[in-house]
Every structure is written in structure tokens, then in C-alpha cells.
Amino acid sequence: MMLSRWDSTSVVDLQQQIKAVADPVVARYEHYKNATATMLASVVSHFFNEMNQDKVLEVTQRVAKNVDQVPVNEQFLQKKFDTLAQFTQTIQESGLGLILEEDSDFFEFKYSEGLKPDTVEFMNKLAIALNACRICIGIEQIYSTILNNPHIKTEEYEHFRHEVNELTQKYYSGPSSDSDYGIYLRAYYQRALSIQVRLKEQHIKVNAWKEPFAEQMQRALAAICQAINGTGLKLIDATTAYPDKTWLGDGWRPFVIGLLSELVARYYSYAYVIGGALSLNPEYCVVLSTELSQFSLTMQDQMEHLKLAMLKDADIALGDLIRHIQGEAAVHQIILAPEERSGYYSSGNLYLLYPKPNGLAAQNRYSEVQYVCSDHGFQ
Structure with missing residues (x-):
């Protein structure tokens, strides 16, 4: 009678075979975990700085309909998001007016009346950047779920x-x-x-x-x-949808390329x-x-x-x-x-x-x- 594989292969040999295919998946999980942190830090640096304080304040006052509303503090992004739902809820409750429609993976900014054109553009760019971060968190969570499946x-x-x-x-x-x-x-x-x-x-x-x-x-x-293809193409489109307004550029294109680089390794x-x-x-x-x-x-x-x-x-x-x-x-x-x-x-x-x-x-x-x-x- 032919022996079954579990009858003839040692635990160590089987563990080595499994480790060979598991290591690349673990590495992808680690990449997206680190990429999420890098992308969020980049978003904070690019958008929530002294130069953009007036735009952030204008948006938060418009969304809250309160002229005494204080601007959103960038610290709401400076934490570890354990789940996709936690990140989504944080953005939606931030007071920035970003909306995630049902059956959609992308935030949108639908406020325009009473806002300066530069402020509307600023928020549309922020939505694009946060969408990339959200997808990165989602991919990280998928890999985490795979690696914690009870079967393995x-x-x-x-x-x-x-x-x-x-x-x-x-x-x-x-x-x-x-x-x-x-x-x-x-x-x-x-x-x-x-x-x-x-x-x-x-x-x-x-x-x-x-x-x-x-x-x-x-x-x-x-x-x-x-998710990678859809978000990657949106980032690429964003580099042409919002071209640099000066010869030296405003840093938008390099910023987007940095997000894309993390998303697609x-x-x-x-x-x-x-x-x-x-x-x-x-x-x-x-x-x-x-x-x-x-x-x-x-x-x-x-x-x-x-x-x-x-x-x-x-x-x-x-x-x-x-x-x-x-x-x-x-x-x-x-x-x-x-x-x-x-x-x-x-x-x-x-x-x-x-x-x-x-x-x-x-x-x-x-x-x-x-x-x-x-x-x-x-x-």
C-alpha cells in the first residue's frame, strides 16, 4: 500500500515547504503596514502645514456652519489604525466634509458653495491622497486576515x-x-x-x-x-488633473508619485x-x-x-x-x-x-x- 505523504514526511520538512511560500506573503504584509505609516506621514506633511491653515479653517467652518469652529488638527492622522472601518470613521468624523458614498471605495468632497476655488482644489487633492491611504490600509488588513486564517x-x-x-x-x-x-x-x-x-x-x-x-x-x-489598479490609475490621473501652476512646481506631482510608489512597491x-x-x-x-x-x-x-x-x-x-x-x-x-x-x-x-x-x-x-x-x- 502506498504511504500517504503525512506518513512519510517529517514535521520539519513540511514546515520548511510551507515557510517557503509564506515568507513572501508575510513580507507583503510588512510592506503595506510600513507603507501605510509612510503615506499618512506624507499626507500630514503636505496638507497640514502652516501654509494651508487658512484653507483647513475655511473648510471646517463651512462644514460646521460655525465661524468660530477651530481648524482640524493633523493629529487625527498620527495614530495607528487597526482596521479599515476605524480609518474610514475617523475621516468621516474629522469635520473636513469628506463623504464615502455607499458601495464606493473613495472619499469625495462635495462642498463648493461659498469656498474659494483654491480651497476646493485643496480638498479634492486631500481626498485623493486619503483614498490612497485607505486602500493601503485595506490591503494591509487583507494580508493580515490571510495570515491569521484558522486553516494555517x-x-x-x-x-x-x-x-x-x-x-x-x-x-x-x-x-x-x-x-x-x-x-x-x-x-x-x-x-x-x-x-x-x-x-x-x-x-x-x-x-x-x-x-x-x-x-x-x-x-x-x-x-x-x-484596488491597486483602480487607485493607481486615479493617482496617475491626479498628476494631470491638477498640473503645477508654477515653473518650479508646487510639490503635488512628486507627492503623488511618492504615494504611488508605496502603493505598488x-x-x-x-x-x-x-x-x-x-x-x-x-x-x-x-x-x-x-x-x-x-x-x-x-x-x-x-x-x-x-x-x-x-x-x-x-x-x-x-x-x-x-x-x-x-x-x-x-x-x-x-x-x-x-x-x-x-x-x-x-x-x-x-x-x-x-x-x-x-x-x-x-x-x-x-x-x-x-x-x-x-x-x-x-x-
């Missing part, structure tokens, strides 16, 4: 080996001089059997999140590429001539797609084998402990109760333990998964 978490499987090792260490440290050896053996025997029961139950969970994980990965890949093209053409490099989405596809396929294919290999290691170590306790009981004519429950990996019929991917128990226990991205983007 192995802590509860690793815990069994740690628990068995701890029990074994305590057992071999021996009883105290005045303790009853029979009570000592029975206590450790019962604890070992209890772990053995939980080990068996753990097998049915190895694929409980596999199907939701696959669906989540498909949605994530589509949402990330759509410098995968863009720029013609270094006056008014040079700016364009996205389509290779970036190809790179992201490759990374996420390899990550998804490997996690779907290998994660179940890693979890089973971890359980196997724990069960083998537990079986050794149980046999030693049984041997000691036999030598000292001590009756252990209840009767021995044979180890799973020593039964000779390992494949009875392999969980069905779509098992009813798994479906009942794990039926939902939360996604960062909706059908409309990051709502």
Missing part, C-alpha cells in the same frame, strides 16, 4: 507534543518518597489516556477551515489587484522629461498573483499533512509513555483502570483516522469565515 494555524496541534513532553518529564521525575506508587501510576495513566482521547478528536479538525480558506484566497487576490514607470508620462507596471499584479496562488495551493495541499504529522509525533511519544506505565504496573502487580486504549498510530490502520475534507462534524463546527473585502471592495 497550528498552535493547537503543536500544543499536544508540548503537553505530552511535559507530562513525560513530570512522570520520569518520579513519585515522592512517601507516596503510593499505585496511585502515582494510575494518575499518570489517566492523564495520558485523557490526552489520547483529545488527540483522536483533534484529527477531525485538520481540514475544517480548508474550503473557507480557499474561497477567501480567491476573493483576496481579486480585491487586492482591483515601486512597480511603476516614469518618463524623466518635463511633464513626463507616468504608468503602472502590470508586472506587479503578476508578482502578487503568483505569490498568493503558491501560498494558497501549498496551504491547501500541505497544511493537513503538517497537522497530522504533528499529531502523529505526539501520539508516538504518548504511546511510549503509556507503555512504560503499563510495564511498571505489570512489574509491581498494579492494576490500571480503565483498560488500555491502543494508540492510533500503532493500530496498523492509520487511514481510518484521515479526516474527510467535507465531514459533517467539520461543517457544523466551522461554517463561517469573515472577509475584509466585500463584493464591492473594502466595505
Whole structure:
């Protein structure tokens, strides 16, 4: 009979295979986490400075309809936003009059009456910049959600080996001089059997999140590429929609290029001539797609084998402990109760333990998964 992969591949080998595809995804998450901080700092520096104080005050007084309204302080952007919803709420409640329409990923400034043209342009530019920051936060959150999906978490499987090792260490440290050896053996025997029961139950969970994980990965890949392309093109359009008004420029174009560079990890093209053409490099989405596809396929294919290999290691170590306790009981004519429950990996019929991917128990226990991205983007 052909051995299953989890029967012939060690935990270390499987972990190395998984790490090879996980590292690029972790690196993308770190990039977007750092990019978010960089972009927000850039927005604060470009918009919320002494030169623009009058414009900010004009807007906040117009939105609040209160001439005594104080201007918005840039500190509302100088914090860590844990979720996309938190950032969105912060912007909408800032008093700047930026609105996010339903089923839209982009803030808009719809106040114009009574405002100076330069102020309206200032706010439209700010909306563009904050939209880029918002999308960056959304991408960061998608990567975070992917990396925290229950399907790729192995802590509860690793815990069994740690628990068995701890029990074994305590057992071999021996009883105290005045303790009853029979009570000592029975206590450790019962604890070992209890772990053995939980080990068996753990097998049915190895694929409980596999199907939701696959669906989540498909949605994530589509949402990330759509967001990058859509926002990238809006940033490029913004460089021509608001051209420099002086020969030396007002810093708008370099500012936008800086945002774009962070959003696409410098995968863009720029013609270094006056008014040079700016364009996205389509290779970036190809790179992201490759990374996420390899990550998804490997996690779907290998994660179940890693979890089973971890359980196997724990069960083998537990079986050794149980046999030693049984041997000691036999030598000292001590009756252990209840009767021995044979180890799973020593039964000779390992494949009875392999969980069905779509098992009813798994479906009942794990039926939902939360996604960062909706059908409309990051709502």
C-alpha cells in the first residue's frame, strides 16, 4: 500500500515547504503596514502645514456652519489604525466634509458653495491622497486576515507534543518518597489516556477551515489587484488633473508619485522629461498573483499533512509513555483502570483516522469565515 505523504514526511520538512511560500506573503504584509505609516506621514506633511491653515479653517467652518469652529488638527492622522472601518470613521468624523458614498471605495468632497476655488482644489487633492491611504490600509488588513486564517494555524496541534513532553518529564521525575506508587501510576495513566482521547478528536479538525480558506484566497487576490489598479490609475490621473501652476512646481506631482510608489512597491514607470508620462507596471499584479496562488495551493495541499504529522509525533511519544506505565504496573502487580486504549498510530490502520475534507462534524463546527473585502471592495 502506498504511504500517504503525512506518513512519510517529517514535521520539519513540511514546515520548511510551507515557510517557503509564506515568507513572501508575510513580507507583503510588512510592506503595506510600513507603507501605510509612510503615506499618512506624507499626507500630514503636505496638507497640514502652516501654509494651508487658512484653507483647513475655511473648510471646517463651512462644514460646521460655525465661524468660530477651530481648524482640524493633523493629529487625527498620527495614530495607528487597526482596521479599515476605524480609518474610514475617523475621516468621516474629522469635520473636513469628506463623504464615502455607499458601495464606493473613495472619499469625495462635495462642498463648493461659498469656498474659494483654491480651497476646493485643496480638498479634492486631500481626498485623493486619503483614498490612497485607505486602500493601503485595506490591503494591509487583507494580508493580515490571510495570515491569521484558522486553516494555517497550528498552535493547537503543536500544543499536544508540548503537553505530552511535559507530562513525560513530570512522570520520569518520579513519585515522592512517601507516596503510593499505585496511585502515582494510575494518575499518570489517566492523564495520558485523557490526552489520547483529545488527540483522536483533534484529527477531525485538520481540514475544517480548508474550503473557507480557499474561497477567501480567491476573493483576496481579486480585491487586492482591483484596488491597486483602480487607485493607481486615479493617482496617475491626479498628476494631470491638477498640473503645477508654477515653473518650479508646487510639490503635488512628486507627492503623488511618492504615494504611488508605496502603493505598488515601486512597480511603476516614469518618463524623466518635463511633464513626463507616468504608468503602472502590470508586472506587479503578476508578482502578487503568483505569490498568493503558491501560498494558497501549498496551504491547501500541505497544511493537513503538517497537522497530522504533528499529531502523529505526539501520539508516538504518548504511546511510549503509556507503555512504560503499563510495564511498571505489570512489574509491581498494579492494576490500571480503565483498560488500555491502543494508540492510533500503532493500530496498523492509520487511514481510518484521515479526516474527510467535507465531514459533517467539520461543517457544523466551522461554517463561517469573515472577509475584509466585500463584493464591492473594502466595505
